[in-house]
Amino acid sequence: MENVKKTQAEINQIPASQFEPLEKNTAIEREVISAPSLSFLQDSWRRLKKNKAAVFSSSLLLIVIIISIVTIFFSPHDPTAQNVNYINLPPKIPGIDINGFNGTAMVGGQLVDKYAAANVPDDVYFFLGTDGLGRDLLSRLFMGTRISLLIAFIAAMLDIVFGVTYGLVSGLLGGRVDNVMQRILEVLSGIPNLVVMILMLVVFKPGIFSIVAAMAITNWIPMARIVRAQTMKLKDQEFVLAATTLGEKRSKIAFKHILPNISSVIIVQMMFSIPSAIFFEAFLSFIGLGLKPPTASLGMLLSDGYKTFRFLPYQMWIPAVVLSVIMIGFNLLADGLRDAFDPKMKE
Amino acid sequence: MNSYIKYLLKRVFYMLITLWLIATITFFLMQFLPGTPYSNAEKLSPEQIALLNKQLGLDQPVIVQYGQYLLNLLKGDFGISFQFKNQAVSNLLGGRIGPSMQLGIQAIIFGTFFGTILGMISAMKQNTWVDTTATLIAILGRSIPNFVFAVLLQYIFAIKLQILPIAKWDSFIYTILPTIALAMSPLADSARFIRTEMVEVLHSDYVELARAKGLSRWEIAFRHGLRNSLIPLLTLLGPLAVGLMTGSLVVENIFAIPGIGEQFVKSIMTNDYPTIMAVTILYSAMLIFVIFIVDILYGIVDPRIRVSEGSRG
Numbered sequence: 300m301e302n303v304k305k306t307q308a309e310i311n312q313i314p315a316s317q318f319e320p321l322e323k324n325t326a327i328e329r330e331v332i333s334a335p336s337l338s339f340l341q342d343s344w345r346r347l348k349k350n351k352a353a354v355f356s357s358s359l360l361l362i363v364i365i366i367s368i369v370t371i372f373f374s375p376h377d378p379t380a381q382n383v384n385y386i387n388l389p390p391k392i393p394g395i396d397i398n399g400f401n402g403t404a405m406v407g408g409q410l411v412d413k414y415a416a417a418n419v420p421d422d423v424y425f426f427l428g429t430d431g432l433g434r435d436l437l438s439r440l441f442m443g444t445r446i447s448l449l450i451a452f453i454a455a456m457l458d459i460v461f462g463v464t465y466g467l468v469s470g471l472l473g474g475r476v477d478n479v480m481q482r483i484l485e486v487l488s489g490i491p492n493l494v495v496m497i498l499m500l501v502v503f504k505p506g507i508f509s510i511v512a513a514m515a516i517t518n519w520i521p522m523a524r525i526v527r528a529q530t531m532k533l534k535d536q537e538f539v540l541a542a543t544t545l546g547e548k549r550s551k552i553a554f555k556h557i558l559p560n561i562s563s564v565i566i567v568q569m570m571f572s573i574p575s576a577i578f579f580e581a582f583l584s585f586i587g588l589g590l591k592p593p594t595a596s597l598g599m600l601l602s603d604g605y606k607t608f609r610f611l612p613y614q615m616w617i618p619a620v621v622l623s624v625i626m627i628g629f630n631l632l633a634d635g636l637r638d639a640f641d642p643k644m645k646e
Numbered sequence: 647m648n649s650y651i652k653y654l655l656k657r658v659f660y661m662l663i664t665l666w667l668i669a670t671i672t673f674f675l676m677q678f679l680p681g682t683p684y685s686n687a688e689k690l691s692p693e694q695i696a697l698l699n700k701q702l703g704l705d706q707p708v709i710v711q712y713g714q715y716l717l718n719l720l721k722g723d724f725g726i727s728f729q730f731k732n733q734a735v736s737n738l739l740g741g742r743i744g745p746s747m748q749l750g751i752q753a754i755i756f757g758t759f760f761g762t763i764l765g766m767i768s769a770m771k772q773n774t775w776v777d778t779t780a781t782l783i784a785i786l787g788r789s790i791p792n793f794v795f796a797v798l799l800q801y802i803f804a805i806k807l808q809i810l811p812i813a814k815w816d817s818f819i820y821t822i823l824p825t826i827a828l829a830m831s832p833l834a835d836s837a838r839f840i841r842t843e844m845v846e847v848l849h850s851d852y853v854e855l856a857r858a859k860g861l862s863r864w865e866i867a868f869r870h871g872l873r874n875s876l877i878p879l880l881t882l883l884g885p886l887a888v889g890l891m892t893g894s895l896v897v898e899n900i901f902a903i904p905g906i907g908e909q910f911v912k913s914i915m916t917n918d919y920p921t922i923m924a925v926t927i928l929y930s931a932m933l934i935f936v937i938f939i940v941d942i943l944y945g946i947v948d949p950r951i952r953v954s955e956g957s958r959g
Binding site for chain 2: 482485486487489490491493494495497498499501502503574578581582585586587588601605608609612615619622623626627630631634
């Protein structure tokens with residue numbers, strides 16, 4: 300650091316022998332890229348990290364997913380164990396003495412310790428209270444989140460499998476095959492998906508499998524459309540032509556050359572289809588086409604909570620908040636991913 | 647113009663195929679169901695059952711029943727309700743179309759109106775806190791399921807504040823809460839849509855010219871921005887109608903509105919198959935019709951589309 304403090308006069312006194320010319324290499328220097336070169340995914344990841352909403356929502360979702368998996372093994376109570384003595388207990392959290400969270404509830408205008416009234420041992424806590432059958436709401440909430448996410452993920456995966464295959468085949472083969480496949484799609488897309496889902500569930504009694512199947516049957520159409528459009532765009536590009544010229548098989552072109560190039564579009568579409576699957580599951584439960592008890596899903600908890608909503612509103616609000624938070628999280632993340640993968644889309 | 651008519655005819659043809667497909671799927675799915683129209687009734691002797699089967703045409707082979715069913719559909723005859731004996735499904739549903747329609751139209755008008763305003767403001771004030779707030783409202787509207795929203799409204803305005811009626815279908819005041827609940831997703835969708843469109847329009851050359859001419863920001867927004875953004879909004883009406891239908895099922899139930907959605911849910915609960923079939927077909931027909939009308943309207947307001955669609959067909 301001393302060198303910096305030298306005055307002009309002092310610098311002039313330094314003998315010329317101590318200076319050494321830099322090697323001239325302007326041709327190379329001009330071409331040097333100062334920033335590290337990023338692959339497509341790295342670049343998207345960098346843009347995604349800048350999006351605060353997406354980072355926040357993805358960490359939130361990650362936490363939700365981890366909790367929902369971990370609680371398979373460490374559930375505070377058994378989510379399906381009924382106990383008629385402990386029905387509709389209010390929330391009680393150790394160490395917190397605020398009315399509404401200490402096991403007391405208003406009964407006829409008076410604050411009553413419901414836990415004492417139900418003879419619950421002092422060391423037993425139901426953090427979010429119990430439902431109308433004495434089951435621990437927190438444990439059921441964990442289970443419900445797990446099942447809802449599971450249904451949504453499976454449905455989204457099936458969308459991808461059907462939609463991508465259909466779109467790839469239709470887009471890549473083109474000609475008459477494409478024409479027929481598109482006409483079929485046109486007719487199918489006219490059918491309102493909700494109607495088909497409800498019909499399916501009326502006929503094949505509700506269960507995880509039939510709900511997922513009902514969703515998969517109707518929801519792959521937008522995916523197929525998008526994949527086809529992207530495939531059409533890509534298949535006339537030079538790298539596909541090169542692969543064809545080199546004698547690559549069509550199926551290999553589809554999976555090795557086209558699929559990786561449209562993966563971002565597929566991921567974004569999938570991220571949008573997950574919240575819609577969560578919504579439909581909740582919706583179907585709400586109108587009475589949900590899973591069979593004692594299995595819980597967020598939708599089941601909501602519709603159970605709604606039944607006693609006038610007297611015990613928290614039994615509905617808690618699953619409603621969790622459901623909404625998950626939906627908001629997926630929507631924000633999907634928005635963020637779309638902007639990150641395709642910065643041109645953002646104004 | 648001639649090619650446009652050809653295009654329309656093609657669309658009508660597809661519409662009819664779709665409807666036929668829905669009717670067929672519905673019919674054959676219902677064949678899977680156990681039970682007969684009179685399985686809940688008192689014990690019937692085999693002779694009586696045979697008689698009833700003959701009366702209802704159930705002794706015919708399935709394919710004949712199918713033909714009869716399609717013929718009846720064309721006549722608007724959906725059969726007899728299981729739940730309410732001796733009541734034709736068409737009568738049962740006929741009186742219920744009114745409230746559902748009214749709610750749907752109110753929600754579309756309310757939702758797209760406020761959504762447009764919201765989208766416009768956030769496009770004008772792009773990247774300010776106003777924009778952020780508007781985007782947040784849009785995301786909440788898109789993410790929170792409408793039945794949660796409906797219950798929330800009911801809780802705040804009817805139970806806590808007691809300024810609006812909690813349920814029932816009577817005068818206009820009873821329609822306020824369900825309309826708002828239904829309008830949330832149209833509001834969110836149109837706000838988002840208008841914002842994107844407006845931002846694009848505001849960056850175009852003719853807006854630049856208008857600015858150079860000395861028009862004020864808001865004048866530009868209304869005269870040029872809004873007009874050019876509203877046309878594409880029409881395309882959104884189809885998906886919005888689908889969303890409204892979904893919403894109406896639960897919202898009508900929560901607010902006890904005697905509409906088609908409420909009847910549909912009741913029929914699902916009571917396994918009233920003829921009514922379920924009828925509502926399925928009715929809903930599909932309405933939606934297909936709405937989307938068709940929107941397409942035609944779109945061709946009328948934006949001649950460019952008419953030309954391109956026409957040349958394609």
